[in-house]
Amino acid sequence: MEIDIERLTGRLQQLAQCGALDGGGVSRIALSxxxxxxxxxxxxxxxxxxxxVSIDQLGNVIATRAGTVHAQPILIGxxxxxxxxGGNYDGNLGVLAGLEVIACLNDAGIETERAIAVGFFTNEEGVRYTPDxxxxMTHQGHLDIQQMLDTIGFDGSHLGQQLEQIGYAGQLECGSQRVHSFLELHIEQGPVLEQQGITIGVVEGVQGISWSQIDISGxxxxxxxxxxxxRRDAGYVAMAIATFVRELALKMGGDQVATVGSIELKPNLINVIANSASISVDLRNTDQQLLHCAEQQLAAYIKKIAASEKVQINCKxxxxFAPVDFDPQLLNLVEQTALAQGHSVLRMPSGAGHDxxxxxxxCPTAMIFVPSVAGISHNITEHTETADIEAGANVLLRVVLQLASG
Amino acid sequence: MEIDIERLTGRLQQLAQCGALDGGGVSRIALSxxxxxxxxxxxxxxxxxxxxVSIDQLGNVIATRAGTVHAQPILIGxxxxxxxxGGNYDGNLGVLAGLEVIACLNDAGIETERAIAVGFFTNEEGVRYTPDxxxxMTHQGHLDIQQMLDTIGFDGSHLGQQLEQIGYAGQLECGSQRVHSFLELHIEQGPVLEQQGITIGVVEGVQGISWSQIDISGxxxxxxxxxxxxRRDAGYVAMAIATFVRELALKMGGDQVATVGSIELKPNLINVIANSASISVDLRNTDQQLLHCAEQQLAAYIKKIAASEKVQINCKxxxxFAPVDFDPQLLNLVEQTALAQGHSVLRMPSGAGHDxxxxxxxCPTAMIFVPSVAGISHNITEHTETADIEAGANVLLRVVLQLASG
Structure with missing residues (x-):
């Protein structure tokens, strides 16, 4: 039994029509x-x-195929x-590959012991409403449902009202539904698999994230x-911190990454020493201790340069997010399944957050990555080769089959 | 004979009413x-x-007090x-101190051998029309008069038409008028005199200026x-160049200064590696060779980092401006005059451009600096103490008297 790649890519293309942008890509912002x-x-x-199909208070949709025994379902989402x-694959692939698994089981007339469910979750991207x-997160009891429903978006809209307007304010309570296990197939959104010529990424966990804003007054x-x-040059201090952060990541090695992606100087003129500068610092590591160590080294450097350059520095x-580890047994199952299907496999962290x-x-949770061409995502040129989609969906199918009857 | 400080500060205050801003300072943009x-x-x-009073084609105004012999005038301007x-002193002080010199001579009934003239020159600041x-510059034959009259301002206005509208499109040819010597009293616009507790700066020359824009594509x-x-992180490369430039200035020492005052990243988001970055680099030195050396070291670093970080870098x-040296004999005269009047004196470069x-x-040219409180200028809080204004104007008076009879 194999997934039907044409049916899956057909659905990906059809879904990409909803919010399609002229020139490619898609804009399908939450609750629009x-x-x-x-x-x-x-x-x-x-x-x-x-x-x-069930729809909960926050518009999370979970569709279940019953099993032969009464037990919590395996959830693909x-x-x-x-x-x-955005592109056509981020998120969508995990949902539609789940439906493709169901379609295969239906076509083959296979019943499973455990129920199998496919879900999509509201506002993963966090573009319009915070948090992502x-x-x-609410479904798994980490956030308060009422607070989420009361969220006001960047466009001034009220999340609860917007849910009602699009018809997805469901009746089902949202807050602590439990499932047997959770599986998510996703594009890598980074360049590692492609660079190494590997088809299947076995995602061991999600990097911890530390974001801070550093404001400098000179x-x-x-x-x-x-x-x-x-001089008491706020601009120089900002840029020195940025280069320090880079050197810190290189020195630490391993999974540590560090990025200064935004900066603002005032007055930002060619012939005026800046009196004010703000930068963002994005630090990530899969290891909580190491991430904390990176934060401490940054704080020490900031203290030192504030004194030597006679500027005020404020960090916010x-x-x-602490790093997240996925389930070792489930990861082994994914890895063995992929290898058995003849795919090259890499154990890797996820640098981005995921449902x-x-x-x-x-519950036991695992993610499967497939390569992103040129590592590009969150972009209209986001692309994953059809052969890789097929490989990833077949690994998902085989893992689900083993779990559902195990 | 001494200058009348109340008359001089009275005129400074009266002139500051033209374009006065609520809350202090003044906005008197060229030809407004x-x-x-x-x-x-x-x-x-x-x-x-x-x-x-003479007004030339470009609106430069020169007012002459005749001498007893026929010869080129000493020009104060x-x-x-x-x-x-802006503030009340930058530029204005040099013009009104010149008028105060004339008023003293008139009051004392002194005739001089050489004529003495006081002038103010159009668009020194370069805010509305380029160049500053x-x-x-046109008066001394370095720029073409017709080209200047045809200048279109940042606000879309035509310089020649604007001159006519305010009634300062004169008849006198502008382009190569020669004078015997030129003297300019000016606020320092920097912190050096105040920091060192010195009253009179003898300005040896104007720093050469090298401005470039560096565009990085990652x-x-x-x-x-x-x-x-x-990564091919354009933002990191921009900030690494900025810190290099700072270290370069410190390493070179002497008069070398270096500033990265403006930066722009795209997309300038906390969690996205920038694909594009632009910075300005402002390098200045009083020594042409050293300025050239700084430019070459910057170029070499840019070449190196472009290769190591795999980015494209474009420099424009x-x-x-080459450094300008003022006249050694005239500088000696200013220095000796200031010392004879009991003032502390520092020989120093000007970091800013001046008429x-x-x-x-x-022609023999010299500048006299008086301290700027906290080094601040181009700002509504620009201030120079009255005692320093008086000292500077009296040095100017004595220097003019010696030149005019020498």
Missing amino acids: EADKQGRDLVVSWMRELGLE SHIDTVAT MMGS VSNHAGTTPMHL ELVR AQSFAPN | EADKQGRDLVVSWMRELGLE SHIDTVAT MMGS VSNHAGTTPMHL ELVR AQSFAPN
């Missing part, structure tokens, strides 16, 4: 009209496949919302008339 | 209505002092235009999923 269209389409497929200029991974002065030793933590991390504390 | 008011006021003072949120120092990628060694020269540099290639 395009999101409603996408949801309606996926739900219609769920019904065609004979699944029992991801999300179908996108960033403003909202649906799955003194504005004339770039010509102010000797170097009399924006986001702090799977909401489930990891509560 | 406020500039017309300021010009009219200064010209009325020139006429009251019995001077012969500066500018009265300001930046958008336009009036003096590849945008996810800050979490892209390992450090696979925006401005390149005096237009004259330096054509």
Whole structure:
């Protein structure tokens, strides 16, 4: 039994029409009209496949194929919302590959012991409403449902009202539903698999994330008339911190990554020493201890440079997620299954957040990565080769079959 | 004979009313209505002092007090235009101290051998029309008059038409008028004199300026999923160049200064590696060889980092002024005069451009600096203590007297 790649890619293409952008890519921001269209389409497929569709208070949709024994289902899931200029695979692949697994079982007339469910979770991207991974995090009891429903978006919209408007304010309580296990097939969104020529990534966990904003106050002065030793140059300090952060990641090695992706100087003029500078620092590591160590080294450097350059530095933590580990046994099952199907396999961390991390504390959870061409995602040129989609979906199918009868 | 400090500060205050900003400071941008008011006021003072006022094609105003012999005049001058949120001293002090010198001579009934003239030059600041120092540069034959009259401003205005509108499109040919010598009293616009507790700066020359824009093209990628060694991070490269430039200035020492005052990253997001970055680099030195050496070291570093980080780097020269040396004999005269009056004196470079540099290639030229409180200028809080203004104006008076009878 194998998945039908044409049916799967056909569904991916059909879903990509909901919110399609001229010139390619898709804009299907959470709870928008395009999101409603996408949801309606996926739900219609769920019904065609004979699944029992449930919609919870936060608009999370879970469709279940009954098993022969009464037990918690195996859940395959991801999300179908996108960033403003997103691609066709991020999230969608995990949901539609789940439906393809169901379709295969239906076609083959196979009953499983355990029930198998396919779900998509509201607002994974966090573009319109904060935080991201909202649906799955609330579903797994990490966030408060009422607080989420009361969220006001960046566009001023009220999340609860918006859910009602698109018809996805369900009746089912959202907050602590448990499942037997959770599986998510996803594109890598990075360049590692492609660079190494590997088809299947066995995702061991999600990197911990530490985001901070660093605001520096110096003194504005004339770039010509102010000797170097009399400067209190906020811009220089910001850029020195950025280069320190880079060197820190290289020195630490391993999974440590560090990025300064945004900077703002004031007055930002060619011949004026900046009196104010802000940068963001994004630190990630799969190891909680090492991530903490990186944060401490950054803090020590900031203290040192504030004194030596006579500037004020203010640090604000924006986001702090501890690293998440997926289930070792389930990872072994994914790895053995992929190898048995003749695929090259790499154990790797995920550098991005995913719905799977909401489930990891509560049930055996695993993720399967397939390569992203040029490592590009969150972009209209996001692409994954059909052969890789097929490989990933077949690994998912085989893993589900083993779990459902095990 | 001494200058009348109350008359001088009174005129400074009156001129500051033309274009006065609520809350202090002044906005008297070149050829604006406020500039017309300021010009009219200064010209009325020139006429009251019995001077012969000339206005050239570019609106430069020179008012002459005849001497007893027929010879080129000693010219005292500066500018009265300001930046958008400027102070009361930058430029104005040099012009009004010149009028105060004339008033002293008139009061004392002193005739001089050489004629003495006081002038103000159009568009020194270069805020509305490029280039800065336009009036003096054209007056001394370094720029083409027709090209300047045809200049279109950042606000879309035509310089020649604007001159006519404010009534300062004169008849006198502008382009190569020669004078015996040129003197400019100016606020330092930097912190050096105040920091060292010195009253009179003897300005040996103007730093050469090298401005460039550096555009870096990398590849945008996810800050979490892209390992450090696979990045082509335009933002990092921009900030590494900025820190290199700073270290270069410290290593070179002497008068070398270096500033990266502006930066722009794209997309400038916390969790996205920048694919594009632009920075400005401002390098200055009083020594042409050393400035060239700084430029070469920057170019070598850029070449190296472009290769190691696999980014494209494009450098564009925006401005390149060679250093200007003022006249050694005239500098000695200023220094000896200041010392004779009991003032502390420092020989120093100017880090900013001034009208005096237009004259330096054509005639003996010198500048006198007085301290700027906290080194601040081009700002509504720009301030110079009255005692320092008085000291500077008295040095100017004594130097002029010696030149005019020498």
